[in-house]
Amino acid sequence: MPSTSTTSWSPRARGELCPPRCGTHPTSSLSVSRSRKQSSFLLPPNLFPFIFISFTAYTRDPINALGQLGFLQAGRCQMRICDLIKDQETYQADMGHTVLETVRAMVERNIGAVPVIYCGKLVGIFSERDLMRRVVAEGRDPRSTCMAEVMTDDPLAVGTGEDLETCMALMRRHGFRHLPVCHEGQLVGMVSLRDILLHDLNEKDDEVRMMRAYIHSVPDA
Numbered sequence: 001m002p003s004t005s006t007t008s009w010s011p012r013a014r015g016e017l018c019p020p021r022c023g024t025h026p027t028s029s030l031s032v033s034r035s036r037k038q039s040s041f042l043l044p045p046n047l048f049p050f051i052f053i054s055f056t057a058y059t060r061d062p063i064n065a066l067g068q069l070g071f072l073q074a075g076r077c078q079m080r081i082c083d084l085i086k087d088q089e090t091y092q093a094d095m096g097h098t099v100l101e102t103v104r105a106m107v108e109r110n111i112g113a114v115p116v117i118y119c120g121k122l123v124g125i126f127s128e129r130d131l132m133r134r135v136v137a138e139g140r141d142p143r144s145t146c147m148a149e150v151m152t153d154d155p156l157a158v159g160t161g162e163d164l165e166t167c168m169a170l171m172r173r174h175g176f177r178h179l180p181v182c183h184e185g186q187l188v189g190m191v192s193l194r195d196i197l198l199h200d201l202n203e204k205d206d207e208v209r210m211m212r213a214y215i216h217s218v219p220d221a
Helices: 048-054 062-069 099-109 128-136 164-174 193-217
Strands: 030-032 041-043 113-118 121-127 178-183 186-192
Touching (some): 099 113, 099 128, 113 186, 121 178, 164 193
Antiparallel strands (some): 030 041, 113 121
């Protein structure tokens, strides 16, 4: 019986991706039989998508190849804020609201920040950080302290046409976790770091599912 060894795949005629060299593993359950000149390839199925995606440098044309496989990630650069917040209901605090009233609303809705409005215009933002630094640390009474006294004035906002990657860059640069979203000067929502990360996780889950479907669709050669 001819001996076999574990080697990397060779590119197929149609230019498919070529995973890097991988060692055998006693618990490997994915096996593709090869002829005398082609060795067997063993890899745990649950690790395949992550290794496959991580080593795109081994491909001739990563972008084109991933597109052919059908799971090219749209990514943050293509996802618009308006799509992320389209079904969102945003709680708005008035400048005259007390800290206690606003914090209770935040707790009920499980949110970490709220926009502050005056005459229909965005004038500030109040977050958990403002609560700790400007209310608790300074010994203010939340029952009598108004938003106008402790909010962050003139907050940075983004438009509905911005992409998620731009929002992430702004958050990293300024140390924010929340950004108001405006359209023609009117507040239409809030985007948080949590919203973007949840979107990324959902995208990754979709990629893994599509990759598994592709693996099962490839016939043994």
